[in-house]
Amino acid sequence: MWKDLTPRRRAEATILIAFGVWLALVFIAPFTLPAGSVTDLSGSVGSIDNWQSIEQMNPLAGAVYLIGDSQCHQLVERSFALNGNQMPFCTRDLGIFIGLVAGMGLAFSGRLRIGFKFSLLLLVPMALDGGAQLISSYESSNVIRMVTGIIAGVGIAYLLDWFAARVLDPKKLKGSSKNNDASDSK
Numbered sequence: 115m116w117k118d119l120t121p122r123r124r125a126e127a128t129i130l131i132a133f134g135v136w137l138a139l140v141f142i143a144p145f146t147l148p149a150g151s152v153t154d155l156s157g158s159v160g161s162i163d164n165w166q167s168i169e170q171m172n173p174l175a176g177a178v179y180l181i182g183d184s185q186c187h188q189l190v191e192r193s194f195a196l197n198g199n200q201m202p203f204c205t206r207d208l209g210i211f212i213g214l215v216a217g218m219g220l221a222f223s224g225r226l227r228i229g230f231k232f233s234l235l236l237l238v239p240m241a242l243d244g245g246a247q248l249i250s251s252y253e254s255s256n257v258i259r260m261v262t263g264i265i266a267g268v269g270i271a272y273l274l275d276w277f278a279a280r281v282l283d284p285k286k287l288k289g290s291s292k293n294n295d296a297s298d299s300k
Contacts, residue, residue: 213267
């Protein structure tokens with residue numbers, strides 16, 4: 115079956131599997147730790163704020179939480195908890211991961227194709243919500259963060275699919291990009 119897939123479809127399947135495995139690891143990691151042992155990882159993006167906690171974790175959880183620590187603020191009030199443990203990523207990032215899996219699943223199924231411009235539009239709700247929080251006293255809820263993250267994740271997945279089509283589908287490379295964009299919108 116794998117050999118029957120086009121290069122684009124193999125790329126979609128590979129990306130879907132990778133995103134699915136990553137999402138599973140993010141959900142599994144808190145359950146591999148003693149209940150209630152990770153309660154506040156609040157820090158800042160781009161730095162390792164919780165190394166002392168992470169080095170005490172098992173290798174699987176430690177790896178996932180280390181990536182979360184370096185890439186996410188992990189503010190406790192903006193994060194969900196599983197098994198009494200704060201998750202390794204905030205609610206918005208978790209939504210993005212869920213959206214990546216959902217979007218790539220839709221793209222791989224071939225049942226819903228959206229164009230480049232619509233994929234970009236799916237990023238707008240998260241940009242507005244996050245941007246408003248950044249420049250004002252507005253504070254969104256975890257539900258809004260999750261929803262805007264999911265929508266953005268779907269948009270990102272479709273952008274990846276759009277790029278895969280251009281790189282891996284020889285028919286998409288022929289002709290003008292204007293014609294390709296018009297056919298993507300259908």
